[in-house]
Amino acid sequence: MEIIxxxxxxxxxxxxxxxxxxxxxxxxxGYHSDIILADPHVCAEHLSIAFDGENWRVxxxxxxxxxxxxxxxxxxxxxxxxxxxxxxxGKSQIxxxxxxxPVVDSITLSPFENLINLTKQPAVLTxxxxxxxxxxxxxxxxxxxxxVNFTQLFVPAVGLTLMFAIWPAAISLISHLTKHDAxxxxxxxxxxxxxxxxxxxxxxxxxxxxxxxxxxxLTGLLVILPxxxxxxxxxxxxHIGFHMSKVRxxxxxxxxxxxxxxxxxxxxLSKKPDFSVRPQFNSTLLTPxxxxxxxxxxxxxxxxxxxxxQRVQDNKNKD
Amino acid sequence: MKGLIGLFxxxxxxxxxxVEQAETxxxxxxxxxxxxxxxxxxxxxxxSIGSGFQISSDGLIATNYHVISSFARHPEKYRIEYxxxxxxxxxxxxxxxxxxxxxxxxxRDVDQAMPFFEISQIIPTKGEELYSxxxxxxxxxIVVPGTYNGLKKExxxxxxxxxxxxxxxxxxxxxxxxxxxxxxxxxATSGNQIGFLVPHDKLLTLFAQYxxxxxxxxxxxxxxxxxANQKKLVDTLINSDWxxxxxGEGLIPTIDVPFIRCWGESNADKEDALIMLAVANCSLDENxxxxxxxFTGSLEMEYRFMQAKKLxxxxxxxxxxxxxxxxxxxxxxxxxxxxxxxxxxxxxMPEHQNINNKAVLCTRAYxxxxxxxxxxxxxxxxxxxxxxxxxxxxxxxxxxxxxQAFTKKFMESVSWK
Numbered sequence: 001m002e003i004i005x006x007x008x009x010x011x012x013x014x015x016x017x018x019x020x021x022x023x024x025x026x027x028x029x030g031y032h033s034d035i036i037l038a039d040p041h042v043c044a045e046h047l048s049i050a051f052d053g054e055n056w057r058v059x060x061x062x063x064x065x066x067x068x069x070x071x072x073x074x075x076x077x078x079x080x081x082x083x084x085x086x087x088x089x090g091k092s093q094i095x096x097x098x099x100x101x102p103v104v105d106s107i108t109l110s111p112f113e114n115l116i117n118l119t120k121q122p123a124v125l126t127x128x129x130x131x132x133x134x135x136x137x138x139x140x141x142x143x144x145x146x147x148v149n150f151t152q153l154f155v156p157a158v159g160l161t162l163m164f165a166i167w168p169a170a171i172s173l174i175s176h177l178t179k180h181d182a183x184x185x186x187x188x189x190x191x192x193x194x195x196x197x198x199x200x201x202x203x204x205x206x207x208x209x210x211x212x213x214x215x216x217x218l219t220g221l222l223v224i225l226p227x228x229x230x231x232x233x234x235x236x237x238x239h240i241g242f243h244m245s246k247v248r249x250x251x252x253x254x255x256x257x258x259x260x261x262x263x264x265x266x267x268x269l270s271k272k273p274d275f276s277v278r279p280q281f282n283s284t285l286l287t288p289x290x291x292x293x294x295x296x297x298x299x300x301x302x303x304x305x306x307x308x309x310q311r312v313q314d315n316k317n318k319d
Numbered sequence: 320m321k322g323l324i325g326l327f328x329x330x331x332x333x334x335x336x337x338v339e340q341a342e343t344x345x346x347x348x349x350x351x352x353x354x355x356x357x358x359x360x361x362x363x364x365x366x367s368i369g370s371g372f373q374i375s376s377d378g379l380i381a382t383n384y385h386v387i388s389s390f391a392r393h394p395e396k397y398r399i400e401y402x403x404x405x406x407x408x409x410x411x412x413x414x415x416x417x418x419x420x421x422x423x424x425x426x427r428d429v430d431q432a433m434p435f436f437e438i439s440q441i442i443p444t445k446g447e448e449l450y451s452x453x454x455x456x457x458x459x460x461i462v463v464p465g466t467y468n469g470l471k472k473e474x475x476x477x478x479x480x481x482x483x484x485x486x487x488x489x490x491x492x493x494x495x496x497x498x499x500x501x502x503x504x505x506x507a508t509s510g511n512q513i514g515f516l517v518p519h520d521k522l523l524t525l526f527a528q529y530x531x532x533x534x535x536x537x538x539x540x541x542x543x544x545x546x547a548n549q550k551k552l553v554d555t556l557i558n559s560d561w562x563x564x565x566x567g568e569g570l571i572p573t574i575d576v577p578f579i580r581c582w583g584e585s586n587a588d589k590e591d592a593l594i595m596l597a598v599a600n601c602s603l604d605e606n607x608x609x610x611x612x613x614f615t616g617s618l619e620m621e622y623r624f625m626q627a628k629k630l631x632x633x634x635x636x637x638x639x640x641x642x643x644x645x646x647x648x649x650x651x652x653x654x655x656x657x658x659x660x661x662x663x664x665x666x667x668m669p670e671h672q673n674i675n676n677k678a679v680l681c682t683r684a685y686x687x688x689x690x691x692x693x694x695x696x697x698x699x700x701x702x703x704x705x706x707x708x709x710x711x712x713x714x715x716x717x718x719x720x721x722x723q724a725f726t727k728k729f730m731e732s733v734s735w736k
Binding site: 312 | 591593629632633634635636637638639640641643644646647648652653654658659660661662663664665666667668669670675677678679680681682683684686692695697699701702703704719722723726727730731
């Protein structure tokens with residue numbers, strides 16, 4: 001009679017799977033056992049599982065710590081086994097299934113799985129990391145008011161690129177530790193694609209901010225872009241690194257996004273002085289090539305300032 | 320040699336004459352001269368001191384507004400008292416102020432008519448000997464001789480230029496002529512031997528107002544005076560000649576009035592600079608003191624012309640962006656005095672269509688005074704690849720109408736050549 005015994009962790013993760021084609025299986029720490037457990041709370045001959053021609057039964061071999069059904073305190077000795085039963089031995093657990101135990105439906109490969117796999121191709125990955133490093137270096141160059149040499153740009157660019165590689169590496173590590181496939185190159189590939197997308201979004205933001213007036217509602221909408229991007233990245237990180245249900249993946253991604261933006265917001269809030277002397281305004285400037293919006297005239301600007309004065313007046317009355 | 324000795328003797332005799340005269344003046348006037356002290360109620364100690372002088376027989380005393388400003392702003396925290404030449408102390412009540420000319424009238428209780436300072440009806444002549452009285456650094460009442468040097472030209476609100484040492488603590492003390500008539504009030508100093516006085520006519524006006532009108536509260540007086548002054552200032556500015564001057568490739572307006580002075584600077588000597596920069600700065604060197612950390616009435620205009628020398632347009636504009644994010648208001652004010660700045664921005668091309676600017680206007684409201692704002696404007700040209708013209712002003716303590724009128728005129732005056 002065939003039987004499958006799975007060693008599982010407390011977190012229900014599979015540690016090992018054994019298939020037997022005999023009527024009695026011994027489990028214990030002794031090396032003569034059919035399944036050898038390393039747990040020191042398990043006796044050398046702890047229990048056996050025996051087929052009596054009709055049923056499989058658990059037989060406790062007078063072990064010190066006993067064996068129990070599932071997580072509970074109910075002794076398992078003499079228990080008639082059903083497919084899927086979990087038995088706790090010492091601090092270890094085993095799960096027993098019969099050959100015809102139903103399995104969950106296979107998960108269809110998502111259509112963008114190919115796309116995800118594309119990002120880990122050495123060429124694609126290299127190009128993405130390179131683009132990121134170059135853009136980072138360029139930003140350093142643009143923001144430096146003095147003349148700079150190559151090394152002065154190279155060091156921060158490479159440093160920042162390595163720093164940004166920590167996140168995908170950390171996820172891979174967690175995947176690996178939780179007995180999932182690490183897929184580090186896929187994680188790296190996806191992350192750097194998204195980092196580069198965020199540069200793109202930064203540019204779009206600058207472009208919109210440069211071309212719109214403070215009256216425009218568009219600037220407010222722009223906030224959604226980076227949040228969406230971060231959510232997508234976290235969702236994909238989960239998708240690549242872990243087997244989890246759709247709902248769980250969405251929840252985890254939402255939590256991470258909230259943590260990132262909420263945390264940033266809280267930090268800013270905590271640093272905000274009680275009273276700010278400096279005016280806060282949109283100072284975005286791009287080159288004339290990127291100016292597409294039509295200009296207003298001075299009278300309109302002054303006319304609009306009525307609302308500004310009204311707003312200031314309202315704030316004053318609120319205080 | 321004989322001539323020299325003779326000159327020396329004449330000098331000595333003149334000095335001793337002046338000292339003698341100063342002594343007589345001091346003896347005569349000492350009973351009407353006071354030290355004004357602000358006492359912090361909680362600690363019971365004086366928090367600031369100044370001088371004051373009696374201008375009526377019933378105990379009205381004139382001093383500087385800034386001497387008693389803490390009391391005017393927070394009457395619950397302080398009390399005012401005087402110390403006379405005999406060492407008597409008694410409380411004073413604040414009656415009237417002129418915040419623009421830095422004057423205040425306080426009153427003591429008197430039992431009988433007292434001697435007082437006569438306020439002069441005539442303006443001194445240039446070079447006339449004057450005597451400044453006061454209590455510098457809490458050292459006791461002194462008299463300082465000096466000369467009248469006319470009105471300070473660069474000032475919007477009249478100030479007498481007095482050649483003589485006006486030290487801190489002498490604020491609010493009278494400056495008298497030989498006939499012991501008050502011709503001015505000590506108000507400020509600008510280093511060695513340069514002192515500034517409030518002319519006597521300002522005191523006469525305040526005194527007359529006090530006698531005639533039903534008095535408003537101190538806050539109301541302050542609000543009315545600030546309103547009137549800003550209106551007078553903005554009207555004068557807008558109706559003055561706005562001369563266009565070259566700044567690099569740009570044309571910038573400077574207002575042709577004596578009280579606005581301009582300064583310039585450039586980095587033309589720096590060979591390795593990435594950006595050629597020329598800066599012109601015009602400002603009204605006058606502040607209205609409201610409290611120790613709250614000034615108003617200042618105007619600053621700044622223009623910058625920039626030319627990229629060895630860098631791309633992208634970097635030029637990126638560096639420019641970093642520069643404009645750092646603007647600050649020109650006057651000091653705190654949380655209790657003003658609201659936080661709110662801003663608007665837009666792309667603006669004035670009627671003459673000669674320049675396209677990114678324009679930013681920010682403003683904050685005064686909490687204790689209706690319709691008074693600090694405004695800050697920033698215009699940045701965005702129509703040339705390797706050149707930029709920045710035009711900026713901050714104007715403190717103006718009404719909405721004044722601010723808008725000034726902003727409009729300013730925006731329309733800046734252009735490319």
